[in-house]
Amino acid sequence: MMSRKIVIALGGNAILSKDASAEAQQQALRETAEYLVKFVEKGDKLIISHGNGPQVGNLLLQQAAAVSEKNPALPLDTCVAMTQGSIGYWMQNALDNALAEKGIDKEVATIVTQVIVDQNDDAFSNPTKPVGPFFTEEAAKAEMAAHEEMTFVEDAGRGWRRVVPSPRPTGIKEYKIIDRLTENDVISISVGGGGVPVVEENGKLHGVEAVIDKDFASEKLAELVNADLLIILTSVDNVYVNFNKPNQEKLEEVTVSQLKAYIKEDQFAKGSMLPKIEAAIEFVEASQNGRAIVTSLENISQLLDNDAGTVIVKG
Ligand SMILES: Nc1ncnc2c1ncn2[C@@H]1O[C@H](COP(=O)(O)OP(=O)(O)O)[C@@H](O)[C@H]1O
Numbered sequence: 001m002m003s004r005k006i007v008i009a010l011g012g013n014a015i016l017s018k019d020a021s022a023e024a025q026q027q028a029l030r031e032t033a034e035y036l037v038k039f040v041e042k043g044d045k046l047i048i049s050h051g052n053g054p055q056v057g058n059l060l061l062q063q064a065a066a067v068s069e070k071n072p073a074l075p076l077d078t079c080v081a082m083t084q085g086s087i088g089y090w091m092q093n094a095l096d097n098a099l100a101e102k103g104i105d106k107e108v109a110t111i112v113t114q115v116i117v118d119q120n121d122d123a124f125s126n127p128t129k130p131v132g133p134f135f136t137e138e139a140a141k142a143e144m145a146a147h148e149e150m151t152f153v154e155d156a157g158r159g160w161r162r163v164v165p166s167p168r169p170t171g172i173k174e175y176k177i178i179d180r181l182t183e184n185d186v187i188s189i190s191v192g193g194g195g196v197p198v199v200e201e202n203g204k205l206h207g208v209e210a211v212i213d214k215d216f217a218s219e220k221l222a223e224l225v226n227a228d229l230l231i232i233l234t235s236v237d238n239v240y241v242n243f244n245k246p247n248q249e250k251l252e253e254v255t256v257s258q259l260k261a262y263i264k265e266d267q268f269a270k271g272s273m274l275p276k277i278e279a280a281i282e283f284v285e286a287s288q289n290g291r292a293i294v295t296s297l298e299n300i301s302q303l304l305d306n307d308a309g310t311v312i313v314k315g
């Protein structure tokens with residue numbers, strides 16, 4: 001049986017739809033785990049990553065609501081680490097139980113992951129990453145007036161959301177540990193929420209306040225561990241050109257150069273589909289034989305036997 005090394009990045013709807021309670025998110029991850037176990041049954045080695053946009057934004061709001069001198073709000077890098085722990089626990093627990101139900105004897109581990117960014121990245125003076133819940137325009141403007149350090153922007157016609165800096169990952173501190181776990185047949189969960197952003201200064205790493213895009217961090221991980229496949233799971237089965245227009249066209253197998261031409265035509269929305277496409281291109285270009293797939297969780301059954309979804313290949 002061919003065993004592939006797969007980095008699989010879980011999008012928002014794999015964890016959270018409308019209900020942000022722990023129980024609802026755990027239930028979503030139980031369903032996600034059922035799908036992921038199918039890869040394991042097939043003999044694939046899984047390296048799982050996930051987003052944290054809604055969760056880290058909610059955590060910031062919870063902290064702001066309870067802040068006092070004795071109970072200070074914690075910085076954003078620490079909040080990212082907290083979401084790596086909570087979502088990692090939910091995913092790990094869901095996978096442990098799904099594997100046990102199938103009688104598969106395999107271990108799962110979550111790694112708190114530090115992702116290195118450049119302290120001179122322009123992103124620090126230009127926040128773009130939406131986190132937390134949606135606000136009305138009025139409520140968002142009131143928040144900005146009350147907290148001068150906060151920026152809110154309109155998010156793809158869906159409402160207003162707080163945005164934070166999102167620098168590009170340049171390295172992953174723990175990638176060798178993650179690779180060793182894979183070599184030892186352990187399923188890992190890492191670079192959660194894009195990883196805890198850290199900068200290197202005089203040979204030391206320290207956290208910075210930002211949220212890294214999990215698609216870029218997953219790409220970097222796939223590159224560093226020399227994965228065969230990068231799968232980016234989201235809420236659509238395929239990427240489209242002319243998305244949501246009467247002439248929309250589904251992309252199945254598509255080359256890097258075709259995608260670059262579509263990017264020039266502005267076919268992919270910034271902050272949602274564009275980072276996935278850019279991450280897929282970067283991985284396919286950087287790896288020798290690697291491919292990338294963008295599809296939905298629900299499409300995984302088709303993906304197991306044939307390439308389903310939008311498959312990005314060299315060329
Ligand atoms: N060209 C496109 N093709 C397909 N989906 C697109 C396109 N442009 C924007 N999208 C939107 O991008 C969304 C996925 O991005 P997002 O919700 O941010 O991802 P995530 O699953 O990581 O949370 C899709 O649900 C879709 O609405």
Ligand SMILES: NC(=O)OP(=O)(O)O
Pocket residue numbers: 011012050051052053054130193194211212213214215
């Ligand atoms: N960190 C991150 O990219 O999270 P989302 O995918 O949930 O936005």
